[in-house]
Amino acid sequence: MIIRKLCMRQSRQLLALSRRAPISSRFQSTLPESPVETLQTPIRDEISRSENPLFEMVQAQSEASTPAQQEFTSDEPQRSNFKKLGTSVKSSYDPENVIRNPPKPSQISLEMLLAAGTHLGHSTSRWNPQNSRYIFGIREGVHIISLDVTAAHLRRAAKVVEEVAARGGLILFAGTRKGQKRAIVQAASLAKGYHIFERWIPGSLTNGEQILGHCETKVVNALDEELPDFKSDLADRPSLKPDLVICLNPLENVVLLHECGLNNVPTIGVIDTDADPTRVTYPIPSNDDSLRATCLIAGILGRAGEAGQLRRLKMAQEGRTSYTPITAQELRLDPFTGLATGADGQKK
Amino acid sequence: MGKINLTALRVRQTALNQFASGKTSKLPQWVGVVGEIPPAETLIRTRPPQHELVQQRLKTVPGSSKPQVVFQVQEKRRKPKKPSRLFQPVELKYEEDQLRTQFFRDHPWELARPRVLLESTGKDFEHYDWSRIQQPGKRLDGESVVQRQLWLLNNVPDMTKSAAYDIARREFYRLRLKEDIQRRVAAEEAAAYGAEFGPSYLDIGMKMENEQYDKWVAWARETSLVQDQRKSALSGAPDLGDTTESSGVEAEEGEAVTL
Numbered sequence: 001m002i003i004r005k006l007c008m009r010q011s012r013q014l015l016a017l018s019r020r021a022p023i024s025s026r027f028q029s030t031l032p033e034s035p036v037e038t039l040q041t042p043i044r045d046e047i048s049r050s051e052n053p054l055f056e057m058v059q060a061q062s063e064a065s066t067p068a069q070q071e072f073t074s075d076e077p078q079r080s081n082f083k084k085l086g087t088s089v090k091s092s093y094d095p096e097n098v099i100r101n102p103p104k105p106s107q108i109s110l111e112m113l114l115a116a117g118t119h120l121g122h123s124t125s126r127w128n129p130q131n132s133r134y135i136f137g138i139r140e141g142v143h144i145i146s147l148d149v150t151a152a153h154l155r156r157a158a159k160v161v162e163e164v165a166a167r168g169g170l171i172l173f174a175g176t177r178k179g180q181k182r183a184i185v186q187a188a189s190l191a192k193g194y195h196i197f198e199r200w201i202p203g204s205l206t207n208g209e210q211i212l213g214h215c216e217t218k219v220v221n222a223l224d225e226e227l228p229d230f231k232s233d234l235a236d237r238p239s240l241k242p243d244l245v246i247c248l249n250p251l252e253n254v255v256l257l258h259e260c261g262l263n264n265v266p267t268i269g270v271i272d273t274d275a276d277p278t279r280v281t282y283p284i285p286s287n288d289d290s291l292r293a294t295c296l297i298a299g300i301l302g303r304a305g306e307a308g309q310l311r312r313l314k315m316a317q318e319g320r321t322s323y324t325p326i327t328a329q330e331l332r333l334d335p336f337t338g339l340a341t342g343a344d345g346q347k348k
Numbered sequence: 349m350g351k352i353n354l355t356a357l358r359v360r361q362t363a364l365n366q367f368a369s370g371k372t373s374k375l376p377q378w379v380g381v382v383g384e385i386p387p388a389e390t391l392i393r394t395r396p397p398q399h400e401l402v403q404q405r406l407k408t409v410p411g412s413s414k415p416q417v418v419f420q421v422q423e424k425r426r427k428p429k430k431p432s433r434l435f436q437p438v439e440l441k442y443e444e445d446q447l448r449t450q451f452f453r454d455h456p457w458e459l460a461r462p463r464v465l466l467e468s469t470g471k472d473f474e475h476y477d478w479s480r481i482q483q484p485g486k487r488l489d490g491e492s493v494v495q496r497q498l499w500l501l502n503n504v505p506d507m508t509k510s511a512a513y514d515i516a517r518r519e520f521y522r523l524r525l526k527e528d529i530q531r532r533v534a535a536e537e538a539a540a541y542g543a544e545f546g547p548s549y550l551d552i553g554m555k556m557e558n559e560q561y562d563k564w565v566a567w568a569r570e571t572s573l574v575q576d577q578r579k580s581a582l583s584g585a586p587d588l589g590d591t592t593e594s595s596g597v598e599a600e601e602g603e604a605v606t607l
Binding site for chain 2: 091093094096103105109110111112113114115124129130132133135136137138139142144152153156159163164167169170243244260261262264265266267277278279280281282284323
């Protein structure tokens with residue numbers, strides 16, 4: 001009911017409004033006469049309003065012909081000419097860019113790492129002397145991590161992620177700090193892996209049947225197509241374990257890394273100057289407190305995983321695999337008795 | 349506790365051993381990958397990079413017409429390092445540090461100006477040429493003076509630190525003055541075209557002060573009235589005492605108002 005009459009009421013208000021002349025005209029040396037005329041127009045409208053209630057709506061559209069508005073439209077070419085003047089910012093920093101469109105491992109440069117702030121370590125009093133290899137020097141009481149070492153370790157880690165993805169391994173991205181969620185999810189979706197952005201439930205690896213027993217598993221072929229025939233054979237299987245764990249904050253995820261050690265799973269971790277580098281298999285010495293730095297690292301590893309997955313699928317389409325696929329017989333094998341029935345199929 | 353845990357670094361060895369001993373029936377897929385790309389040596393200590401303060405200067409030599417580039421390395425201290433500190437990282441030192449300290453000691457309010465700390469690509473330095481103090485895409489600040497001074501020290505023959513400081517500072521002051529003038533002109537121009545900037549801080553301060561004075565006047569009126577009434581109530585002969593008392597209060601009030 002209100003919406004129906006909105007046009008009428010608003011247009012009446014607009015007509016009654018005495019508008020200021022547009023700014024462009026006020027740059028002229030003599031002021032235009034238009035404001036006086038715009039004041040007169042509402043009076044003219046009031047006379048005709050009584051005759052036709054819809055008059056205002058019609059009038060409001062054709063009202064663009066007041067002298068001020070005419071002047072405004074006549075100045076249009078001049079204004080568009082002036083718009084070309086001044087500066088236009090071409091490349092500006094967009095914080096979302098590192099999440100939406102992360103760089104590839106081949107694009108890693110020291111400048112990029114520097115801009116992301118990966119070189120900033122912790123206060124010298126908090127250092128772990130095992131990290132002395134990665135430390136470039138001390139500046140203002142803060143350890144500075146060597147950028148070339150970071151780049152080398154990051155490339156190495158990216159290579160590992162790519163190879164593991166190319167062999168069909170399960171990759172788990174873990175980043176449980178505030179703000180790392182989106183980067184982790186994006187990296188995992190690129191690498192077709194899995195992610196944790198909340199607390200790691202202790203025992204998810206060592207006591208997986210209790211904690212992850214209810215989770216769904218599926219059998220896929222080399223082209224990642226699901227094979228529903230094998231659903232029933234998965235009932236007795238133990239819960240799956242990752243082939244590679246990437247941890248963005250090893251300090252908070254000691255339990256995760258300990259369980260990976262117990263289950264013999266290789267790990268990649270972002271190691272700041274106060275973290276223990278022996279907790280992970282492949283350390284990436286970098287600042288783990290800066291979101292920009294961790295997002296960059298997660299993105300690069302995600303891109304590496306993407307490349308590996310592409311390679312694997314391409315090979316699969318050609319009928320080759322870079323890994324020894326599990327046979328249907330092995331899959332049908334009962335884990336306890338060892339009885340088997342024959343059928344074709346592959347599990348990656 | 350205390351011992352180094354090498355479990356994570358030895359995943360491949362463990363996997364191979366477990367397979368060999370029959371604990372696992374199948375080697376994991378990643379064993380080949382970890383074998384090809386072994387983990388880095390984390391625990392081997394290396395001598396950290398030793399940083400020295402190097403100064404570049406252009407000096408005129410009596411024999412030749414062209415000035416020569418001379419590099420001066422900071423003297424090493426005579427006392428050798430303690431063996432326990434051999435593997436500790438070294439302080440990073442640059443020549444600018446000294447210049448920066450001097451500039452900001454002389455101009456402490458330069459630190460109060462807003463500064464952009466964000467680096468978009470990390471390649472900003474490529475666009476800078478410190479043969480002049482103004483740089484595209486960089487706001488003029490104390491850092492410009494420091495970099496300009498350093499450039500002068502490195503590239504002008506026989507330049508001294510104080511002379512370079514004076515040159516850089518003079519350029520800086522001139523540009524700052526120009527900025528001030530630009531800002532003032534822009535404000536005047538905007539005001540001429542009808543912009544309103546609102547009351548200035550001084551006006552706001554004066555207004556607040558006036559409000560307090562007005563409050564005080566009202567309070568003084570009230571208290572004088574109360575005192576009047578009290579005195580008239582206490583005094584035995586109202587017609588005699590009243591006239592003198594009230595006139596006194598009037599005088600007092602007049603004074604208060606003029607204050």
